[in-house]
Amino acid sequence: MKGCEIVIDALLKEKVEVIFGYPGGAIMDVFDALYESPIQFFLTRHEQAAAHAADGYARATGKVGVCIATSGPGATNLVTGIATAYMDSVPIVALTGQVPTPMIGNDAFQEADIVGITRPITKHNYLVNNVDDLPRILKEAFLIASTGRPGPVLIDLPKDVQKAESGVAYPTKVELRGYKPTYEGHPQQIKKAAQEIAKSKKPVIYAGGGVIGSEAAGELKEFATKTGIPVTTTLLGLGAFPETHELSLGMLGMHGTVYANYAIAESDLLIGIGARFDDRITGKLSAFAPNARIIHIDIDPSSLHKNVKVDVPIVGDVRCVLKELNKIVKRCDTGAWLKTIAVWKKKHPLVYERKDGKLRPQFVIEALREITGGDAIVVTDVGQHQMWAAQYCKVVKPRSFLSSGGLGTMGYGFPAALGAQAGFPKKLVVVISGDGSFQMNIQELTTAVNCNLPVKVLILNNRYLGMVRQWQELFYKGRYAATCLARNISCPKICDGKAKKCPPYVPDFVRVAEAYGAVGFRVMKEKDVRPTLKAAIKTPKPVVMDFVVEQEENVFPMVPAGATVQEMIKGVELV
């Protein structure tokens, strides 16, 4: 077989059903081999979208996502997507073309050292020098991407290697002496954790994306209900525990619920599960969970003790560890603690202004949640809309809320949703985006229309880069530098956003959608929200809904960066 055929053969053996990508000179041989293969290929309109789509596919299905691009600019365009997957531990395999091996290093046409460029943003990467190594490398790539703490793997394929013949068969098993992830937790540590849990009076479970990655939502639910310990999740952990459950505290951290953050601050035992104590969670480290003993379960040893000191570290797969833990834990004495939390929940629910009749983004999300009943796969972009989605979607199932958490990549949502839809052609896939984020990969409307991926896009259009504007309002004296998206050359240099006459907003998203062959709706009033959402869901085509929402709505609650729970800005209070 030729190198390019070995690649396609390997993809089939790894049960790859869909690929996202974009062709080019240095990857033509692989595309030639793909031409008649049963693998479904999705042509995106930008390589970055191909990487995000592979990521969205992987997050939604739990399988490895595959993307493919040519050398040089094709490969560098994948970089943001690969970094996004790396930060959120998403298993993808990226295949890139490369100039022929004799030309590497000669600054050849469309040459880039993509293995060098992606070294710090991949779990591992390869430059294939010899076609005989190719079967083993492909096998290793899928193994590394999908096991341990998952992550992206890149394989760089020089054009001559794609053309070269090899008789080496695809291995059924590979052994990597430097790669042996620990799955089973240490029994002694698990026992210690159970003892800590038995002693605690105010325990809290803090669950992250690792619970979803290891398919442990069932085990987590058993653990929480058996012990009676309340659960808060990170952004990536949404769906790991049903938010409709009475033990759910919703999301914690910078824009988490008041009660989740209070519970952490008051807790005497914090059980971190598949989460990494990121700065958006902890705020000021020295004031984070000051009274709590900490149990931390994570498959990545380098996550333990990285940001906080841990009393009972357990290295292992979340699912394996929880299974063992569930065998020995007993119900905790959390009655009084749950009562305290119930009081906080009642006193500080998630609220927003409802009386002035203005169209608010939170209202749109609540309406969507009500209509879909939590059955849709919701994919978000990055910014204010992302946080409102996280607060109001009330996610109940794993893999039904996809968002770029670690890297915070604007432009992620729409292409990732196309990937999710490719994985589940029959499911309802919804994008919650902002007018800034959506424009970062707006060209994918072509992919959506041409590939018949009928995702529904909700643009919560506030004519601002809202999250940055919110920070400018709160921390930069309202100096709205470069955050107004309606601004044009006719505007005064200094504008506080209170001008009487603003230029017309560009682009007209409804007409953009129509130009691409999708369907566009615009919604200005609350009363039109539900009918429009219902109409969109019924439409068997991609739909873009432009919700023209209140401009200066802020995301609350908010714990400012590096601050403590006591400094939390709660926003609107219930009266």
Added chain:
Amino acid sequence: MRNAYRLLLIGGNSTMKHTISVLVENKFGVLARIAGLFSGRGYNIDSLSVAETTDPTVSRMTIVVRGDESIIEQITKQLNKLVDVIKVQDYAGMPFLERELILVKVHTSAQTRPEIMQIADIFRGKIIDVDHSSLTIELTGTSDKIEALLDLLKPFGIRELVRTGKIAIARK
């Protein structure tokens, strides 16, 4: 690792030199991975030496780094995370032998030459080259011994110094 963590709790943020031995796959790009890990995470390398082991598919890197216990813990964990890294061993807290090799060219005159040769001799250094105005000494030893020699040679004028970086081996 557990010991390191205890030190962190008791000792606070004392910065110490650590000699870390890393067995890696002998493949191209591995050095770049290790170097990139250190630079990308802001760790400083004091010295680094690499060569093949008796197994030609494995290389050993001896890395000397400085940092408090939590940084050293992260460094060893991050090294272990690399797929091409087979084994990481921090020699701190265990008996080990260390050596460095230097070649040092010292300015000489007819008057100073005998004295410099005598100093080199005391340190069991080898004179490996000589000309009218300089002498080149080869010396192996611990960092302390090498620093002591360099200290004594400094007044004569060191023209050039080449240093290998530390290599180390555990005693057990």
